[in-house]
Every structure is written in C-alpha cells, then in structure tokens.
Amino acid sequence: MSLNRELEQLVAACHWIGGKGWAPATGGNMSIRQGEDFCLLSESGKDKGALTCDDFIQVEIATNRVPSGRKPSAETGLHTLIYRLFPDAGAVLHTHTVNATVLSRVEKSPALLLQGYEMQKTLAGQSSHLDAVSVAIFDNDQDIEALAARIARFAAQSPLRYGFLLRGHGLTCWGRDVNEARRHLEGLEFLFQCELQRRVLEAK
Template sequence: MPSATAPHSEASAVAGVIAMARYAGERHWVPATSGNFSVRIDDRFAAVTATGADKANLTEGEVIVAEIAGPKHARASAEAPLHLARYAADPSIGAIAHIHTLPATLLSRRHAGKGVLRLEGWELLKAFTGVTTHETVLDIPIVPNEQDTEHLAAHVEIRLKEAGPVPGYLIAGHGLYVWGATVKDAIRHMEAFDFILTAELSEENAK
C-alpha cells in the first residue's frame, strides 16, 4: 500500500529525528540513552536512531536509514522493529517517538492488568489528531514488556488493530510510543500525552 504521507529526503528525515530526540531530551523524557525516534522517508525506508545513542545530544551520525520491511540494519536498536512495524501497518504515519516519561512508566505498571489506560474528560485530548471534543474516551493499549522485540512488535500491531484509532500505546513498566503524520504532529502528541498522563497520575494519587 503506498504511503499516505509526503516523502522526505534522507537529510530532512534525519533532521526530523534529531529534532524530536532533542525536544524530548530537553524535557528529560529520554534518560540514560533511552527512547527512540524515527521519520518515514518513503514506502521502503525510515530514518531511525541507532543503538546506544544519547538522544538528548543526538547527531547525524547516530541516525541510520533502515528498510521498513527488509533485513535488520547492523546498527539498529533493539526497539527498531516497533517503529518499522508501525510504518508497515499504517501508511498515514510519518514520524514515531518512543519516550520514558515518569507518569507513562508508572501508569503503565499500575494499569497493566487491565490492558488499557482509559483517558477521558481532559481538554487536551483535542491535541490528538482526529479528536474534536474533550468528551472523547480513549482506551490506550498497554502491552507486557518483553526482550524479543520482533515478537513484541507483532503483538502490538494485533492490539492496535483491536483498539481502533489511538495516538499511542504503553509498554508496561517501560514507556510510551506515539506517532503522527508529521514530526510536528508527533511532537504535539508527545507533549499532550505528558500533560494528560501527569494529570491522570496526580488525580489517581489524590484519591
């Protein structure tokens, strides 16, 4: 299926990855080299952060070009399959961010047994693409963490098909994945999730 997003040059895709990574790094969302970021180049390739890179200080040399449905890149991180599977499954996705905010990590553990984190009533839900009212209810999937990320990526895609349109998902005790049609969309979704999950955690803790 052809991509629904505008193709990037390799240079602009790499620049987008660096922009997301540094944005997250400035906000302490990617501690200790954690997190991963990617931008679709076209139907076949995506620019993705390389393994071991310090995302807060990411450089061009720490971004690789990986085949979406091809052999594993020698410098691909363990979490690259989770990015590439999303691009293969949804041609509307142009950028993906994986971050480790404290609220996302804590809530993913707290609600892991339910398999979802329900978000409703928050005004900032309207920051997510396609959401037009705070009365929206979003059930954000939570999947168990595992070391076999090829298997995890396949599991995630099954859960996302079952969930219907959502702007992201949680890995229990791990972190948050978000995406958007553009880098700007992905950044907006990161910021919206951080605010909403911080508010959700504070409200739960106050009960």
C-alpha cells in the first residue's frame, strides 16, 4: 500500500477515535512509519477528530529530529521508541480513554492481566479466551526521554505485545499497519471496559 493511502487510513482512524471521545481536548497522538528512517506523527495541539494529512509531521526515528521544525506531539519519543523496538510496527495509536486511564490506576501491579474473554482473539497471535493477555503498566512521567528509557529496559527483559498503559494517562498500542493498530485499539478498549465493569460488580 502506498504511503499516501496509509496516511489517509490513519486520518480516517483519527476521525473515528475522535468520534468515540477517545482523544478528548486535543489529547492523544497517532503515527505511521515512513520507511526505515522516518515516521509521520500528528502535530501537537490538534483536535484528532478533525485532522487532515497536512497535520502530520515527519520525524526521524533514530533521533526524534523534525526536519521541518514544526512541533510534533509531546509523546514523540514513545512513538519512535516503538518503531525502533519493533521493526514490523507500521502504525502507533495513543489514546486517553476513561477505561484505560481508570484501570491503569486501579491496577497496582506492573501489568493488567486479561483472561476469559472471547474478544482477546482480536489481538494478533491470540487464539483462545483461555490464554492470559498481559498489558504492561508504566508509571507516568512528564520526562518522555526518561519514560522511554524505562520502557526500553522493560522490553529488553519481557515481551511487549499490542500495547502498554501509562498510569493515569492512557493506552499506547500499535500494529503492522493502521488497520491492525485500529483493531488492537478497539479490542483492548472493549476488554478494558469489560474488566472495569467486572471489578465494579464484584466489589458490590
């Protein structure tokens, strides 16, 4: 698929995310890989439900350098980290949903374990509700470089798949292309909502 077509799909995904209220108040950021050396990342401060192809900025994956001098998202370093860690990652979506934000604070362990849900099969490589899906949770940090370094150290010891949560912040997920990243986002959000409601009901 051409880069222009992939970018159009990313813009459509952003409008879908905005319509669901998953990136409120210009929050969140999205990107696609542009060859081996660059990615195209959403510009800072833009309403994700109204993005156009012109609102994506070229960023060098190895250095976070922006050739145009425009201002990309604050979490640029997390997108480039994912592209460095996972050569097959073609798109990254970062959202600020209520389910992801609340669960990341309620769950005190370093990972959220999901098991017993048929919708786990929306995640690449998952074939049964009996398997456990582990979603890593990292403490939030305004120092993105330090946060990226912590995530990289974790990834060197334990596999990161599909995405991770930032405590009190939101979900970052990825896929081989926009469609897979979008499927992972929707699947994980459904699972987060189920898990959150299960915990509320069990606490009564």
